[in-house]
Amino acid sequence: QLQLQQSGPGLVKPSQTLSLTCAISGDSVSSSSATWNWIRQSPSRGLEWLGRTYYRSKWYHDFALSVKSRMTINSDTTKNQFSLQFNSVTPEDTAVYYCSVAMAAAGTGYFQQWGQGTLVTVSS
Amino acid sequence: DIQMTQSPSSVSASVGDRVTVTCRASQDISGWLAWYQQKPGKAPKLLIYGASSLQSGVPSRFSGSGSGTDFTLTISSLQPEDFATYYCQQANSFPWTFGQGTKVEVK
Numbered sequence: 001q002l003q004l005q006q007s008g009p010g011l012v013k014p015s016q017t018l019s020l021t022c023a024i025s026g027d028s029v030s031s032s033s034a035t036w037n038w039i040r041q042s043p044s045r046g047l048e049w050l051g052r053t054y055y056r057s058k059w060y061h062d063f064a065l066s067v068k069s070r071m072t073i074n075s076d077t078t079k080n081q082f083s084l085q086f087n088s089v090t091p092e093d094t095a096v097y098y099c100s101v102a103m104a105a106a107g108t109g110y111f112q113q114w115g116q117g118t119l120v121t122v123s124s
Numbered sequence: 125d126i127q128m129t130q131s132p133s134s135v136s137a138s139v140g141d142r143v144t145v146t147c148r149a150s151q152d153i154s155g156w157l158a159w160y161q162q163k164p165g166k167a168p169k170l171l172i173y174g175a176s177s178l179q180s181g182v183p184s185r186f187s188g189s190g191s192g193t194d195f196t197l198t199i200s201s202l203q204p205e206d207f208a209t210y211y212c213q214q215a216n217s218f219p220w221t222f223g224q225g226t227k228v229e230v231k
Contacts, residue, residue: 047168047211047222064219098167106173109215110158114167 002026004099004115012122018086022099022115029075029082030055033104036082037111038073042095053082054108089122096120126150126214130223136231143199145226147212152192156216159188159197162225163208172197173215202228 008020020038027034035054041047051063053073063071072085086093097118100111127150137143147157155175160168170179172188175195185200199206207230212223 046224047213049220049222062218066219100167106177106179107156107215109156109213109220110170110173111160111168111213112170112179114169117167 002101002113004101004113006097006099006115006118008118008120010119010121012089012120013124014090014122015088018089018093018097018120018122019083020097020099020118020120021081021083023079023081024101025080027101028077029080030077032056035102035104035108036073036075037100037102038071038084039098039100039111039114040095041098041117044092045095048095050084052102091122094120094122125219126153126217126221128212128214128221128223130210130212130226132226133224134227134229136229137202138231139202139204141202141231143202143206143228145197145210145212145228147190147195147197147223149193149195149214149216153214153216155191156214157188157190157195158213158215159186160211160213161206161208162211168211171210199228 003025005023012018035052037052038050070087075082099115101113102108129148131146157175159172162168171182176188187198189196209225209227
């Protein structure tokens with residue numbers, strides 16, 4: 001049973017970097033049949049897909065254009081996890097952040113499992 | 125970006141009712157559509173993918189239909205555990221985008 005467990009701070013100061021980690025159990029971050037995604041949800045923006053990483057003989061990354069310049073996704077095969085770094089945050093980045101997995105069998109745009117979510121508040 | 129518009133934004137229903145939620149895409153997405161259920165304080169849960177394929181473990185009272193730009197989620201007989209917010213999401217082109225949600229409330 002694939003499970004995702006998120007960790008990271010719930011409070012970040014404006015202009016600083018938001019960092020979250022998603023630990024995977026039941027599958028491998030370097031699986032050739034999965035993509036690993038970050039999604040956020042806020043009252044003002046609704047559900048917003050941010051980006052993904054996946055391994056197909058090498059690592060690939062895709063990002064929403066709206067966040068591409070500020071976002072990094074890294075993978076750690078030794079810890080079997082992937083992480084989000086979001087630079088230069090503003091109060092508009094306050095949201096619940098989710099990690100999620102999409103499996104190739106159904107289509108890599110469908111989010112089959114989700115982490116528990118992390119409320120990140122950007123405030124001084 | 126492809127805009128996803130759901131209607132209605134909320135619906136009041138009773139246990140046993142048939143409930144229908146509509147989702148419209150701003151351009152043709154073929155059958156690349158998913159439906160999710162979200163309860164307060166929880167992550168969304170995948171119900172339907174590929175417009176009409178039921179995710180494993182999801183009750184058969186949930187069904188999806190449509191293609192192109194117009195899609196429907198139907199709950200054939202509403203159960204107490206189905207009161208929640210439902211979202212559609214397109215998986216046709218980046219960035220993946222979601223509808224604004226439809227809240228199914230107790231009548």
